[in-house]
Amino acid sequence: MRMKSKEAVELLNNGDPIEMGRAADAERRKRFDDTVTFIVDRNINYTNVCKNECRFCAFFRRKDHKDAYLLTNEEILAKVQETVDAGGTQLMIQGGLYPDLGLKYYEDMLKAIKSKYDITIHSFTATEIQHFAYQEGISILECLKRLQAAGLDSLPGGGAEILVDEVRKRVSPKKIMTDDWLHVMECAHSIGMESTATMVIGLGETMAQRIEHMDRIRQLQDKTGGFRAFISWTFQPHNTEMGGEKVSGWDYMRNLAMSRLYMDNIKHIQGSWVTQGERIGQLTLGFGADDLGSIMLEENVVRAAGTAYDMSINKMVEMIKGAGKKPAQRNTKYEILRRF
């Protein structure tokens, strides 16, 4: 039977995290047995200029700041080449909300990549999509259709943070609100553009608000079926205006287990070694996660070529094997490309 929100809130507040982990692990096992996947991809952040100035963000710069940048198509293509050379199958292109670029900049970027490379473009968050549409003076749906035609394959689920306006108004008042985020996702799913969904915990939200977040995603998923995976991160207070404390490992694990238990209609639950470190990342595989996301080809790692990259895959494979699971590299659609 499907978990009710009241029960979920109670469990998040007072549940035994290990018992929740066992239940979540049983769900994972039913669906995936012992296979745990990961992807080889690269993040390309085309600009750090952003008009949103979210209080939890350490990345953005104002346009006139000395560290502000906007990548040219040549620079982006060079990064794509490195990614392909390193065996990457996916690009995650994301950036700040640059104040005055037309949709053409993004369309040209996508076309330039697709004309040269056979690589999946899993890019732009809902926040960016809405920004592009507004700048261009077109609807979200129209905007997504044009990007899709130019080569955009799927949408990452970033920018969801906590899908409760009360929280959003406090931490990112200029950013899109809950209904806007869901609307972008719904439009995308309607044209066959699948996506993931995310969540950031530790923004001062209540447990009830966390469940409200999961509930909104579960409801939309019932309707569209377009979410491939759910990924939760913890707010990283360092270098941000908001500051504050990191959520504890316990809180993260409990929330992770709950995401597997509550969102019964979302297939993949990703553990985040990037925000939690490799050790807790490995533990997520016992608490409901079936995927560890990307090995993250960092710029310097890619440049350092072969060895560093092999190390990363080896490390990932070992981490998964160490948890008694069978590692497999996947593509963006979660199809298995190779086993180890």
Place this chain on the structure above:
Amino acid sequence: MYATDEYADIEQKILNGERLTREDGIRLFNCHDIAWLGNMADMVRKKKCGDIVYYNVNCHVNLTNICTSHCKFCAFGKDKDSKGAYAFSIEEALNVVRDAKKDPNLAGLHVVSGLHPDWTFEDYLERLQALHNEFPELYLKGFTGVEITHFSKISGLSVEEVLKKLKAAGLKAIAGGGAEILSDRVRTELCPKKATADEWIEVARTAHKLGIKTNASMLYGHIETIEERVDHLIKLRDLQDETGGLQTFICFPFLPKNTELGKNVKQTSMWDDLRTMAISRLMLDNIKNIKAYWVMLTVPVAQIALGFGANDIDGTVHKETILHDAGATSPTALSEDHIIKIIRDAGRIPAACDCNFNILRRFD
């Protein structure tokens, strides 16, 4: 394979409070159902210890890092003429504690040191005595079975006489280090120059006879086999059946960095650390406390380990050096507030204790 079917017999034993066998222990080390293991260990912990998690406000005093033992897993020990080698005078040892005393809650000292080639037993003893004289209010825990065996050999005194002198100088409990893996095969390969397994156990046994409580540890994740881990736990369990003098058990995952052995051995995974913690709780049915030593595990992992059987999170430490020389990435000290928060966030009750687990303050 999953616990619910594969390990149903062991689960039943645990529920009945029956002792697990060597074979059970070995099977558990092959179990990948980490949440089940945690669940079992946590259940036993709750029944045995309730929700209190012990910590202590302490300071580590390492009198010297000059050591003749040259254990292959150690990054702390140095030769006399090596860079960074040191040996505290009495005054220098006192200064470490004077600095730590700026924390008004400081309650105890943890004194462990290298086996210095030129120091006599008296040299160690007078430093301990001086610490006790200047800080009689601080409880003194210190010296491992390895050091005490060494003291006996260099002084010609029996282990019992050495212990009596240490006790007279203010020692209240013996540290758990130096047990490594209580197997002569492992010790011959990694640390042939120090106390053998039997010698280490004999120190603990003698101390218990004299009414001195001791701790015990296991350094794992190097060349030992799973069977050797389980045998180690059983040796401690047998000793405890005999004397009842072991207070807490500490799992030390081997930290490979900067050690000779580390060139060929990788650091243990989270999975292995939590599994080892849980199995230790399940096998050591007669040792009350299981410590999640945050210095080695890192703080977030130690917090999670509280759900895998641990009920002790060690201390504020003041300034840890032995493991940080081996590349530990944890901080070198934690504030008491931080420790209290970690314990509370895990839904448990923090209690500051002395080196004999007497509660000094608790925060319900």
